[in-house]
Structure formats: C-alpha cells, structure tokens
Amino acid sequence: MGGPMERVIHLTVNGDERTVAVRPNDTLLDVLRSKLGLTGTKRGCDLGDCGSCTVILDGEPVKSCLVLAAAVDGAKVETIEGLSADGQMHPLQASFVARGAIQCGYCTPGMVMAAKALIDRNPDPSADEVKEALGGNLCRCGGYQRIIASVQHWREGAAGVEPETQEGDREYQVVGKSCPRSDAPAKVTGSAVFTEDIVLPEMLCGRLLTSPHAHARVVSIDTSKAAALPGVKAIITGKDVSDVLYGVSPARYDEYVLAKDRVRFVGDEVAAVAAVDEATASRALELIEVEYEVLPAVLDAFEAMADGAPLVHDHPRFASNINTRVDHDFGDIDKGFEEADAVLEQRFVGNFVYQSPMEPHCSIAQWDHSKGAVTVWSSTQVPHYLQKQLSRVLELPMAKIRIIRPYVGGGFGGKAEATALDFCSVYLSKITGRPVKMVYTREEMFLHSRGRHKQYMDLKIGVTKDGKITAVDFTSILDGGAYTSFGVITAYYAGFMIPTLYHIPSYRYVGRRVYTNKPPCGAMRGHGVPQPRFAFESLLDMLAEQIGMDPIDIRMVNAMDPNTRTVNDLDVLSCEFKATLDDVRERSGWDGKRGRLPLGKGIGIGCGGFVSGAGYPIYRSSFPHSNAILRILEDGEGATLLIGAAEIGQGCETILLQMAAEALGLDFTDITMGDCDSAIAPIDLGSYSSRVTLMGGNAVKMAADDVNRKLYPIVARELGCEPEALASGGRRIYVREAPHLGMEFAQAACRYFSANGPLVGTGYYQPPPNLGGDFKGATVGTSPAFSFGSSVCEVEVDLETGKVKIVRFTDAHDSGTVINPLTYHGQVEGSIVMGVGEVLTEDVLFDEGGRVANGNLHDYLIPSIADAPEIVSTAVPSYEPRGPFGAKEVGEGSMVPVLGSIANAIYDAIGVRITELPITPERVLEALRARRAKG
Numbered sequence: 002m003g004g005p006m007e008r009v010i011h012l013t014v015n016g017d018e019r020t021v022a023v024r025p026n027d028t029l030l031d032v033l034r035s036k037l038g039l040t041g042t043k044r045g046c047d048l049g050d051c052g053s054c055t056v057i058l059d060g061e062p063v064k065s066c067l068v069l070a071a072a073v074d075g076a077k078v079e080t081i082e083g084l085s086a087d088g089q090m091h092p093l094q095a096s097f098v099a100r101g102a103i104q105c106g107y108c109t110p111g112m113v114m115a116a117k118a119l120i121d122r123n124p125d126p127s128a129d130e131v132k133e134a135l136g137g138n139l140c141r142c143g144g145y146q147r148i149i150a151s152v153q154h155w156r157e158g159a160a161g162v163e164p165e166t167q168e169g170d171r172e173y174q175v176v177g178k179s180c181p182r183s184d185a186p187a188k189v190t191g192s193a194v195f196t197e198d199i200v201l202p203e204m205l206c207g208r209l210l211t212s213p214h215a216h217a218r219v220v221s222i223d224t225s226k227a228a229a230l231p232g233v234k235a236i237i238t239g240k241d242v243s244d245v246l247y248g249v250s251p252a253r254y255d256e257y258v259l260a261k262d263r264v265r266f267v268g269d270e271v272a273a274v275a276a277v278d279e280a281t282a283s284r285a286l287e288l289i290e291v292e293y294e295v296l297p298a299v300l301d302a303f304e305a306m307a308d309g310a311p312l313v314h315d316h317p318r319f320a321s322n323i324n325t326r327v328d329h330d331f332g333d334i335d336k337g338f339e340e341a342d343a344v345l346e347q348r349f350v351g352n353f354v355y356q357s358p359m360e361p362h363c364s365i366a367q368w369d370h371s372k373g374a375v376t377v378w379s380s381t382q383v384p385h386y387l388q389k390q391l392s393r394v395l396e397l398p399m400a401k402i403r404i405i406r407p408y409v410g411g412g413f414g415g416k417a418e419a420t421a422l423d424f425c426s427v428y429l430s431k432i433t434g435r436p437v438k439m440v441y442t443r444e445e446m447f448l449h450s451r452g453r454h455k456q457y458m459d460l461k462i463g464v465t466k467d468g469k470i471t472a473v474d475f476t477s478i479l480d481g482g483a484y485t486s487f488g489v490i491t492a493y494y495a496g497f498m499i500p501t502l503y504h505i506p507s508y509r510y511v512g513r514r515v516y517t518n519k520p521p522c523g524a525m526r527g528h529g530v531p532q533p534r535f536a537f538e539s540l541l542d543m544l545a546e547q548i549g550m551d552p553i554d555i556r557m558v559n560a561m562d563p564n565t566r567t568v569n570d571l572d573v574l575s576c577e578f579k580a581t582l583d584d585v586r587e588r589s590g591w592d593g594k595r596g597r598l599p600l601g602k603g604i605g606i607g608c609g610g611f612v613s614g615a616g617y618p619i620y621r622s623s624f625p626h627s628n629a630i631l632r633i634l635e636d637g638e639g640a641t642l643l644i645g646a647a648e649i650g651q652g653c654e655t656i657l658l659q660m661a662a663e664a665l666g667l668d669f670t671d672i673t674m675g676d677c678d679s680a681i682a683p684i685d686l687g688s689y690s691s692r693v694t695l696m697g698g699n700a701v702k703m704a705a706d707d708v709n710r711k712l713y714p715i716v717a718r719e720l721g722c723e724p725e726a727l728a729s730g731g732r733r734i735y736v737r738e739a740p741h742l743g744m745e746f747a748q749a750a751c752r753y754f755s756a757n758g759p760l761v762g763t764g765y766y767q768p769p770p771n772l773g774g775d776f777k778g779a780t781v782g783t784s785p786a787f788s789f790g791s792s793v794c795e796v797e798v799d800l801e802t803g804k805v806k807i808v809r810f811t812d813a814h815d816s817g818t819v820i821n822p823l824t825y826h827g828q829v830e831g832s833i834v835m836g837v838g839e840v841l842t843e844d845v846l847f848d849e850g851g852r853v854a855n856g857n858l859h860d861y862l863i864p865s866i867a868d869a870p871e872i873v874s875t876a877v878p879s880y881e882p883r884g885p886f887g888a889k890e891v892g893e894g895s896m897v898p899v900l901g902s903i904a905n906a907i908y909d910a911i912g913v914r915i916t917e918l919p920i921t922p923e924r925v926l927e928a929l930r931a932r933r934a935k936g
C-alpha cells in the first residue's frame with residue numbers, strides 16, 4: 002500500500018481503526034477529508050487561523066490543518082461525525098441547535114469540537130473559560146453570545162430553551178415563533194454538504210495563476226513546461242476563453258474570464274490549470290512562464306483622478322479613471338443652508354473591508370459532451386445571475402447550464418457574482434471531459450475581494466436651532482479597484498439612502514467611483530451605506546452638541562414617518578423608526594448615562610436601515626424577481642418547497658418554510674426545502690440587497706394560497722359552505738366562524754390528487770411598478786420597503802493603550818413582522834459583531850506594489866469570541882403592508898447603525914472625535930495626543 006513517497010499510518014478515528022497511506026506533507030485535515038471522507042471537518046484557511054478544522058487528537062483540541070498526518074501515527078482522533086455516531090445529537094450539539102448558535106454552519110463543526118474538548122475536562126465552564134477555549138475559532142456570522150450560552154448550558158441540550166414569540170397585533174400559528182433552523186441539525190453534525198465537500202468520480206483539481214503586478218501588459222505566456230508535467234490535464238489562458246466581457250451591471254461589463262492582454266491588479270487571473278491533484282496543479286502554475294511589461298499603476302483614488310494618471314481602462318467613457326458618476330440635486334440646497342442656524346462640514350474616511358466568509362469560494366463543473374451541457378456546483382449567493390453570466394460568456398442557452406447551490410458558508414456580498422472559478426472550472430471540464438473542482442485559498446479570497454469600497458466622504462449638514470435638518474450636501478469618492486463589479490450600484494446606494502432615515506428637505510449628492518489598480522470592490526453587507534451612515538451619524542452628533550441638544554432628541558426631531566415620499570422619490574410605507582429610538586433610550590438607560598460617565602467610558606447612538614430588496618433587477622427584464630413552487634405530497638401529509646433562493650447562513654430557508662406552513666395551516670416540520678437546483682427550482686434573483694424575506698416570502702405565500710384555492714372548493718362542497726368561509730390551521734381546513742367544522746388537510750389533498758393528479762401551487766413576486774422618480778439613476782435604491790433601526794453602544798477606552806472595549810449594545814429594529822425571533826436576533830447580533838470589526842480593526846492593507854499586505858485571518862483581524870460584546874436586541878412591533886405577513890428585512894439594515902454608534906460612544910468616552918476608520922488604538926492615542934497638545 003502507498004506510493005514511493007508514502008508511508009502507512011494507523012489512526013483510531015471516532016472509535017474505528019483506520020489505516021491510510023500518507024505523503025510527508027499531508028496534514029491530518031487532508032487525511033480526514035480526502036482519504037477518509039470525513040468532510041464534516043472544514044477547511045477555512047489552511048494556516049491555523051480560523052479553527053474550522055478543529056478535531057480532538059488524543060484528548061486535546063487541535064487545528065488539523067497544522068498537524069502532519071505522518072507525525073500522529075497511532076493517535077486517537079475524534080471528529081464531528083463521531084459526536085452523533087448513533088444518529089442522535091450529543092447534548093452539546095442539541096444545545097447549539099436550540100439556542101440558535103448556528104448560521105452558515107461552516108465554523109460549527111470546529112467550534113463544537115473545541116467546545117467538546119473543553120467540557121470533557123471542565124463540564125461546567127464559565128463564560129470566560131468558554132471564551133478562552135474557543136478563542137481560536139472564528140465565526141463570521143453570529144454574535145458569539147449564543148455559542149457561549151450553548152456551551153455553558155450543554156447538559157440541558159434543547160431543554161430549557163423557551164420558544165420566543167414576537168409581539169404584534171396579528172395572530173399567527175407558525176410565523177412570529179422561534180423554531181430552530183431547518184438546516185441546523187445537518188450543520189451541527191457535519192453532514193451538511195458544502196461545495197468543497199463534494200467528490201465526483203475522476204474529479205480533477207483546478208487552480209488559477211494570477212498576476213504578481215498591479216498593472217502590466219501580458220507580452221507572452223508559455224505553458225509548454227507546465228503542460229509536460231505528468232498529471233496536468235489542461236491549461237487555459239486568455240486566448241482560450243470567450244471574448245465576451247462579464248460583470249454585474251450590464252452598463253459596465255469589464256472583465257474577461259482570463260486576462261487577454263493586460264492585468265490590472267495583483268491577483269488578476271491569467272491562466273488556469275487542471276491536474277490530477279492539488280500538488281500537481283500548484284507545481285504546474287510555477288512552470289507557466291509569463292512575460293509581463295510592467296505599467297505604471299495607480300493605487301489611490303485621488304491620484305487616479307489627477308491629470309496624466311495612468312488609465313486602468315482605456316475606454317474614453319472612463320476618463321480620469323472615473324468608473325461611475327452620480328450627480329443628484331433635490332430641493333433648494335442653497336436656501337436650505339441659509340435657513341440653518343448651525344452648519345457643520347467634515348471629511349470622513351472609511352476603510353477597505355473584506356467580507357471574510359469562513360467558507361472559501363468553490364466551484365465544481367462537470368461538462369456532459371453527450372448533451373452539450375454543463376452542471377456547476379457553486380458556493381454562490383446568486384445562482385440565477387451565475388447561470389445568466391455563464392450563459393452569456395459561454396454563449397450557451399441557460400437550459401444547458403444547470404446550477405446547483407450546496408450549503409454556502411457565508412457570503413455577505415462576496416459571493417454575489419460569478420467568479421473566475423466558475424468560468425474556468427467549466428472550460429477545464431469541457432476540455433478534459435472530467436469534473437473539475439476549483440477553490441480559492443484564503444489569500445486568493447482577499448485578492449478576488451469584492452469587499453467594501455473605501456469611501457472619502459465630505460459631508461455638510463445644516464440644522465435649525467431646534468435641530469431640524471434643513472439641507473445636506475454630500476460628496477463621496479469611492480475607491481473601486483480594477484473592475485466595476487457591483488460598483489455602479491454602490492456609488493448610487495452610498496448617496497441615495499441618506500434621505501431615507503430622516504426628513505431632509507434639500508439634498509445634493511455627488512458620487513465618483515474611481516478605478517484603481519487594486520482588487521475590485523463590490524457589494525458588502527449594507528452595500529455602500531454603512532460608511533456614509535457613519536459619517537452622517539457622527540456629524541449629526543457634532544451638530545447636536547453645537548446646538549446643545551441630546552443626540553437621541555435630534556434624531557427624534559428628524560426621524561422618518563410612515564407613508565412618506567422622500568426628497569429623492571423613495572416611498573416609505575411602514576416606519577417605526579421613532580419607536581426604535583424610544584426603545585433603546587429606555588432599555589440602555591441612556592438618560593442616566595449620557596454625559597454622566599467618567600472619562601474613558603462612553604455611550605453613543607447610531608441609526609440606520611436598508612432596502613428590503615432592490616426594486617429593479619440587475620439586468621433589464623420583466624420576469625418576477627422571486628418564484629416558488631409548493632408540491633403537496635401525494636398522501637397530503639407534507640409538502641416540498643422549491644425556490645431558487647440562496648440560503649447562505651442568514652436563515653432564509655427556515656423562514657420561507659415557516660411562511661409556507663403558516664399559509665397552508667401546516668406545521669413547520671411538515672414542509673421540506675427542495676434542493677436549490679436550477680433544473681427543478683424556479684428562478685429567484687438570490688441573496689443580495691436583503692431581498693429574500695420580502696420577495697421570496699411573497700412568492701411562497703402566493704404559492705401556498707394557490708394550493709388553498711385548489712383545496713377549499715373540495716372542503717366547501719363537503720361542508721356545504723362557500724370556499725371564502727374557510728381558513729387553514731392546525732393541519733385542517735375549517736370554517737372560520739365555526740372551527741369545529743372542517744376537514745384534515747391531508748384528506749382534502751388526497752381527494753384533490755385522486756381527482757386531478759399532482760397538487761402544486763405556484764407563486765411569484767414582482768415589485769410594485771414604477772418605483773422611484775424619473776431622473777437618471779432613480780431606480781437604484783428603490784425598494785418595496787425599508788427597515789429602520791437604532792443602536793446604543795457602550796464602550797470603555799483604555800487611555801494608556803488606546804484600546805477600545807465594546808461593553809454592550811442595545812439595539813432595536815423595525816423589520817416589520819418578525820418571522821422567527823431566534824434567527825432574527827441571530828442576524829442582528831452577527832451584524833453588530835461584524836460592525837465592531839469594521840470600526841475597530843478591519844482594513845485591507847496594501848504594500849507599495851499594490852499587493853494585499855494582510856491577506857490572511859492572522860493579520861486581517863475579524864472579531865473573535867474574546868471581542869464579543871453583550872447584545873440586547875429587540876424588534877419593535879411593526880407591519881409592512883407590502884411584506885409577506887407584514888415582514889421586511891433585517892440582515893443588512895442591522896449593520897448600518899453600528900458604525901456611528903461606536904464612533905459616537907468613543908467620542909463620549911474620550912472627548913475627541915475620530916473621523917477615519919478603523920478606529921485603531923494608534924488613532925485613539927494620536928487623537929488624545931492632539932487634544933492634549935491643543936490644551
């Protein structure tokens with residue numbers, strides 16, 4: 002057994018004796034996943050930074066990516082699969098499920114194994130002991146406090162968790178009630194299959210060669226040495242791929258699958274290889290010889306706009322490297338500033354933030370020459386747009402491209418567009434006739450990026466002495482990187498969302514998105530909005546101080562009201578923003594703390610909200626944005642929901658099932674989600690712009706209503722009443738005014754099937770027509786509904802070190818009807834912790850050559866469990882008339898208030914305002930020094 006370089010080792014894995022041949026460099030993670038098929042253990046970084054690969058080795062938790070397999074011959078290994086070997090969840094796993102500690106689930110197996118090692122040696126750990134034990138396990142989705150509670154209460158399993166019911170004036174049976182996520186058991190036991198976990202017969206490994214230069218002409222590429230390497234099956238370069246450009250916005254398609262003649266950032270894709278294994282593919286990349294003529298690069302947005310700057314794209318429409326221009330002017334801004342009693346203006350600077358989902362992007366393609374068709378498994382947030390782009394670029398009908406979305410380990414916008422992995426895996430599979438899997442390394446994720454644009458924001462606000470806003474003038478320069486990605490929309494969102502939160506009678510916005518020779522920026526949670534909102538909330542506090550007004554009072558004076566058309570023609574229907582302000586004021590103890598805390602302690606407020614789905618699709622089309630099919634099983638005892646929506650960790654699968662169950666009068670567990678497979682599930686535009694709850698939910702509700710429309714006449718005939726007199730609930734269809742009269746749902750469904758064949762309901766959602774005004778760009782930023790929220794943050798600042806500790810967040814949101822309080826609060830908590838990272842530590846840095854200087858999870862600091870603040874989250878009662886059961890979004894809007902609230906709390910603590918993100922200890926100390934110098 003074993004090749005020349007291999008040696009045989011013996012392991013006891015989850016109680017079973019295993020014998021495997023390993024090569025000297027094989028890690029324990031490689032062996033578990035590739036040789037033993039135990040894919041529950043995840044690969045997040047391969048560098049020991051994320052903890053996703055944690056297993057227990059001879060009783061100790063280890064990061065299996067750091068352990069050489071050959072060095073642990075004879076060891077005993079416990080993996081996530083062993084924890085529920087008898088088919089029953091361990092109480093620790095049940096506790097994670099019941100307490101809502103799981104979102105995308107990619108970190109979960111590692112987190113659970115680290116926790117298992119802890120409780121094995123200390124069955125009753127304190128919160129601090131949990132934090133210490135799990136300090137090396139990163140989660141990007143949640144707020145960590147549910148993980149801490151799950152570990153501390155592990156013995157109880159699911160017991161002792163009281164389901165929460167959302168308060169509201171409408172009575173529902175399934176909607177509004179906490180229930181554990183439908184996908185949580187699979188995720189906590191390691192059986193959930195993510196794209197990288199898929200193994201197909203004869204599958205090849207694909208890898209990308211990327212540019213080492215920020216800007217260069219590709220003079221020649223010689224692949225002969227690489228092609229001669231045994232095990233290399235195919236190599237492609239720019240000349241082998243389509244001449245069709247792709248991207249996100251049809252007006253700005255500007256990317257080739259592989260560089261044709263020019264590379265525009267360090268990481269731009271140049272060639273791709275398919276080989277029998279990863280080592281061979283990597284060796285082949287080293288053997289490809291590329292001759293570059295290095296060109297001058299621009300790495301700064303302002304330098305890029307300067308006269309004579311090198312052009313990133315030569316097209317005349319991108320003169321001065323300006324990729325997108327927005328010039329909006331609403332109301333009489335000069336008059337507005339004249340009417341103001343106080344006017345302040347200030348420059349704010351944001352940071353380049355990367356989504357950092359725990360799951361690296363992965364794509365597998367399998368070309369079928371007999372059908373001239375391809376199947377693609379992809380970790381995508383947008384299966385439909387991926388299918389559309391593949392169709393355009395490959396010039397294949399969409400019917401020949403089947404997209405399957407397995408479980409996705411987080412996206413936050415970073416997986417909201419087609420990648421070179423998707424395209425190249427298809428090309429390589431077509432050439433080789435074999436399936437090809439391609440995965441980004443953690444560093445390649447940073448290079449591919451599509452992270453948050455760094456914005457340079459000049460903001461001017463005028464208010465009356467009573468705090469009423471009279472005018473706002475806002476200019477933002479967005480550093481866009483080398484390609485457009487979502488950037489046109491980002492540039493519009495950055496300015497367009499400002500007037501949704503407060504009444505603003507006059508408003509001017511100038512936006513310039515600029516090409517630079519850096520990785521392209523795209524859509525990240527809150528898309529374009531968090532940084533401008535940070536600026537706005539900061540300047541509003543500065544104005545409040547100038548006119549002697551309380552920060553919450555000035556917000557209350559200006560707060561948006563329901564049924565308002567904003568100055569930029571956005572229609573706000575439901576709006577309980579003022580209720581969120583009242584709520585956080587009271588629950589945070591604001592009045593007793595604001596202005597009364599000692600130096601070094603502070604409290605601040607920030608507010609924000611977001612769209613509940615974009616009013617218009619990314620490309621012009623007239624088809625519905627969400628579509629759903631409900632198929633009732635033939636015995637009537639259950640249903641399958643088919644929808645192309647993308648569950649990426651946010652919990653949409655669970656809430657869509659809840660809404661289907663509510664409308665059909667069934668239990669949540671009666672309905673199963675069908676695979677997200679374009680061959681069977683109808684189009685949904687995907688998970689971006691916080692659209693699934695409202696749009697997917699409306700389609701699902703309509704599909705359920707369609708089923709009811711088919712069943713009610715059967716029941717009405719039996720009962721001798723009109724169908725309109727009937728209602729559904731408790732797995733029955735009954736007379737609304739006489740509930741004891743009715744028929745079991747299953748019986749009615751069987752009767753329908755016997756008489757008519759399959760019982761299927763279909764539904765679709767199309768946003769209201771003509772949303773927005775009629776000026777250029779008026780469609781961007783429109784939405785059927787908007788969310789609103791307020792966050793109060795409390796901080797402690799160490800005046801010696803400059804380190805900021807987030808002590809507590811008190812958050813209240815208006816998200817309409819809350820479908821599932823458990824998943825809802827999980828989303829809010831995750832947003833807040835992500836926001837904490839964005840304000841305090843996260844910043845993608847570049848060296849002078851344009852290379853990402855911190856493209857790993859060791860140097861790019863996302864919050865760990867040690868940073869987890871206490872979070873108290875509330876949903877205020879609200880009902881959105883355009884939402885299914887009154888619901889609207891929460892996943893992105895809850896991120897938006899965080900930045901301003903922390904910045905304002907830091908100001909309250911130290912008396913100096915920091916206007917540039919991230920607010921690092923160095924910046925805090927510098928600000929304190931400057932204040933001291935001023936006296």
Ligand code: FES
Nearest residue numbers: 045047049052066
């Ligand atoms: S994969 Fe091992 S720590 Fe990230």
Ligand code: FES
Nearest residue numbers: 105106140141142
């Ligand atoms: S649930 Fe932890 S990374 Fe997604």
